[in-house]
Amino acid sequence: MAVTLLRRLAARAPAPVYPVIGEGGLEPAMRLGLAEDVGFVASVRQAAILLICGRIDNHHREAVDRLHDQLPHPRATIWWDAEPSPGWEAPLAVAASGDARATVVDIWQALVREETDSESDRLPDKPPHEWRGVGPNGQGGKGMMGGTPYGRPMAMSDEDIRDGLKLDRYEAGFGPFLPVLPPGLEFKLVLQGDLVQHAAVVHPPYRQGPLVTEPLYMLSRIVRLLDLTALADRLLAGAVARRAGETVDTPALLKTVRRAGALVAIPPGLAVLGDGNDTRQRVEAWMAAAEEGRHVQAKHEVPPIGELLAGLEWQEALLALNSLTPDQLTRACEKTGSEADADRGAAPPQQGHSEQPQGQSDRHRGHGDRGPGDRGHGA
Amino acid sequence: MTMFATLLLIYLFLAVGAYGAAVLDEAMVGWQSGMRRGSVWSAPLYRAAAMLSRQSVETEKPDAMNAWLAPVWYLALAAIGLTVVPFGEALVAYDLSTGLVAWGAVESLMVVVIFLHGWSPNSPFPLIGAYRYVAIGLPIMLLSMFVLIAAALPAQSLDVREVVASQRDIWNVIRQPLGLPLFLFLGLSLTLRGPLDYGDSADLAGGTSAEESGAARALWQLARLVMLVSFSTMAATVFLGGYLGPVLPGPVWLGIKSAAVLALLVLLTHILARTSTPRMMGAIWKLFLPIAFVALLQAGLVALT
Numbered sequence: 001m002a003v004t005l006l007r008r009l010a011a012r013a014p015a016p017v018y019p020v021i022g023e024g025g026l027e028p029a030m031r032l033g034l035a036e037d038v039g040f041v042a043s044v045r046q047a048a049i050l051l052i053c054g055r056i057d058n059h060h061r062e063a064v065d066r067l068h069d070q071l072p073h074p075r076a077t078i079w080w081d082a083e084p085s086p087g088w089e090a091p092l093a094v095a096a097s098g099d100a101r102a103t104v105v106d107i108w109q110a111l112v113r114e115e116t117d118s119e120s121d122r123l124p125d126k127p128p129h130e131w132r133g134v135g136p137n138g139q140g141g142k143g144m145m146g147g148t149p150y151g152r153p154m155a156m157s158d159e160d161i162r163d164g165l166k167l168d169r170y171e172a173g174f175g176p177f178l179p180v181l182p183p184g185l186e187f188k189l190v191l192q193g194d195l196v197q198h199a200a201v202v203h204p205p206y207r208q209g210p211l212v213t214e215p216l217y218m219l220s221r222i223v224r225l226l227d228l229t230a231l232a233d234r235l236l237a238g239a240v241a242r243r244a245g246e247t248v249d250t251p252a253l254l255k256t257v258r259r260a261g262a263l264v265a266i267p268p269g270l271a272v273l274g275d276g277n278d279t280r281q282r283v284e285a286w287m288a289a290a291e292e293g294r295h296v297q298a299k300h301e302v303p304p305i306g307e308l309l310a311g312l313e314w315q316e317a318l319l320a321l322n323s324l325t326p327d328q329l330t331r332a333c334e335k336t337g338s339e340a341d342a343d344r345g346a347a348p349p350q351q352g353h354s355e356q357p358q359g360q361s362d363r364h365r366g367h368g369d370r371g372p373g374d375r376g377h378g379a
Numbered sequence: 380m381t382m383f384a385t386l387l388l389i390y391l392f393l394a395v396g397a398y399g400a401a402v403l404d405e406a407m408v409g410w411q412s413g414m415r416r417g418s419v420w421s422a423p424l425y426r427a428a429a430m431l432s433r434q435s436v437e438t439e440k441p442d443a444m445n446a447w448l449a450p451v452w453y454l455a456l457a458a459i460g461l462t463v464v465p466f467g468e469a470l471v472a473y474d475l476s477t478g479l480v481a482w483g484a485v486e487s488l489m490v491v492v493i494f495l496h497g498w499s500p501n502s503p504f505p506l507i508g509a510y511r512y513v514a515i516g517l518p519i520m521l522l523s524m525f526v527l528i529a530a531a532l533p534a535q536s537l538d539v540r541e542v543v544a545s546q547r548d549i550w551n552v553i554r555q556p557l558g559l560p561l562f563l564f565l566g567l568s569l570t571l572r573g574p575l576d577y578g579d580s581a582d583l584a585g586g587t588s589a590e591e592s593g594a595a596r597a598l599w600q601l602a603r604l605v606m607l608v609s610f611s612t613m614a615a616t617v618f619l620g621g622y623l624g625p626v627l628p629g630p631v632w633l634g635i636k637s638a639a640v641l642a643l644l645v646l647l648t649h650i651l652a653r654t655s656t657p658r659m660m661g662a663i664w665k666l667f668l669p670i671a672f673v674a675l676l677q678a679g680l681v682a683l684t
Contacts, residue, residue, distance in 0.1 A: 006431055006432050007428075007432055009425050009428030009429075010428040010429040010431070010432040012425045013425035013426045014416055016429065036415070036416055039416070042585055043585050043589045045436055046596070048433065072433050072435070072436045072592040074434075112429070178584070179584070180582055180584065193507070194507045194510065223652070224581055225582045226652040227573055227574070227653040228573075228649070229412075230411035230412040230649050231411055231412070231649070231650075233413075233414060234412045237414065256411075260651055260652045261651055264652070265652035265654040267654070313656060313657055314582060314583070315580070316655050319655075
């Protein structure tokens with residue numbers, strides 16, 4: 001009785017969806033996320049439905065599987081204008097022109113009412129590297145601190161580039177489908193607490209339609225990072241409406257952004273390009289572009305991503321990344337070498353950023369032996 | 380007997396207040412985003428039911444005991460904070476002569492609770508959120524201590540009942556104009572909200588609760604709302620004359636005033652941007668703490684004259 005009531009109430013909540021956005025999938029996905037009965041969530045743990053929207057590279061299929069296994073039960077996956085991975089039993093596919101909203105809402109109702117089975121894990125629930133019993137103390141390696149328990153090297157303290165406090169440095173993968181990063185962008189970061197020491201690009205962002213240079217869309221990404229989630233949604237709705245040719249009260253929107261202190265909240269001198277063009281100035285330029293109804297065009301040359309992000313705190317690093325246009329970001333990724341360069345000292349510009357060397361690929365991100373807990377969030 | 384009645388009042392305050400806060404949040408989000416997602420009265424209930432009907436995922440090698448204890452402590456501290464608040468002249472659950480110190484203890488334990496919540500899932504984003512909260516939560520606690528000491532000066536007592544009684548002629552919000560604005564910093568940071576949400580921030584995909592799902596997530600969100608009610612009641616007591624007021628009974632006045640503070644906090648959550656952790660930490664130590672000193676000096680001089 002109580003359970004039935006709970007299910008009936010839950011069925012009336014917006015369907016919690018985690019979007020995995022592939023090539024060209026951004027605009028349709030964003031439009032879907034604005035629907036009244038669909039709610040995009042920031043973490044896979046909050047989602048019931050994994051929505052793959054747009055074409056994804058084959059070597060990202062494992063990342064999709066890993067995300068899939070992190071969704072709590074009951075869960076379902078929808079492939080919208082995307083080719084389902086092999087081995088998926090009766091995948092729920094929607095054509096590009098299809099009504100994804102209806103599918104999302106239907107499957108959410110079915111999940112809540114337990115009318116459909118929850119999807120089982122895609123990957124084996126075991127550590128990514130054999131380590132138990134290896135080495136003299138069974139810690140997975142040689143020496144006192146040389147072990148790799150759970151396939152991860154022990155975090156060791158290192159010189160700090162911020163305030164001289166020697167904190168442990170650790171390496172972790174972020175992306176390619178982390179909502180705070182542009183879709184497709186995949187990093188290997190060396191972090192010290194919340195500070196980025198080194199950044200290596202594993203995969204550049206996917207190509208998208210014209211929405212990515214719509215200033216209101218770019219502004220919505222920045223504003224979301226400043227914890228103004230509701231305002232970010234309003235900007236996103238404005239961007240999508242403008243793309244559809246509808247009239248939007250842009251001056252009123254920009255006034256709300258200014259009044260919220262969004263410009264003041266962006267640290268001054270963050271990710272300076274060319275002649276003193278910092279993040280705040282770039283955002284101001286977008287606001288001007290929004291008022292004039294233009295798309296954003298970047299003029300400044302960009303350094304490699306690693307140079308741009310080194311020494312920044314996590315939120316600052318994300319603000320800096322999201323202050324670049326897709327073209328700038330792609331160029332910055334091309335200048336940055338593959339993850340091999342993450343090793344200290346060596347950072348010659350290399351090509352081949354999209355290749356992920358074997359053997360290291362699932363370090364830090366694999367399945368544990370207890371559950372689908374995952375270190376590299378949003379892998 | 381009065382203690383029993385007051386404890387019932389505390390539970391009533393926290394329950395009604397938490398639901399009211401969720402409704403206000405929903406309304407404010409709808410207004411700021413320009414999107415309505417169903418009725419503001421029922422939407423929080425539907426969302427809570429959706430959370431409760433889902434699995435609580437356990438991460439790899441979590442600190443399971445602290446993952447469970449963190450939200451329980453959060454709820455308990457919210458309720459404990461209210462035990463020293465008078466709901467009427469003789470309506471107080473615990474007539475402690477050092478009530479303000481007890482509230483201070485609640486504040487400082489909150490730093491531990493939120494840290495443990497970020498620590499327990501064994502995952503980078505929650506842990507970064509936890510450290511961030513500690514970096515910001517500590518100086519904000521100092522800020523609130525200065526403000527509370529200033530409020531104790533005209534009452535010449537750390538007893539919350541005396542602090543209310545000292546506001547019979549003039550409320551502290553007028554006598555000490557800097558007090559309430561500075562105290563609101565604490566409210567936003569204790570409840571992980573908007574411009575001071577350093578624990579559960581959006582850039583960390585939810586920070587300390589990034590790995591949480593199902594009932595565990597629902598419990599943590601509920602605890603945040605309950606603490607919001609508890610803080611608002613404390614702020615109304617210390618700065619807005621608490622239960623004092625004509626005609627209506629004391630608890631009703633306290634409810635009205637607390638609701639006003641709560642609404643202000645919910646509004647601030649959705650209309651102010653959050654800056655980066657190092658900048659906010661610098662601002663608190665170099666700007667807001669000196670302002671709190673000045674506020675304390677001003678309150679002292681006013682109390683002397």
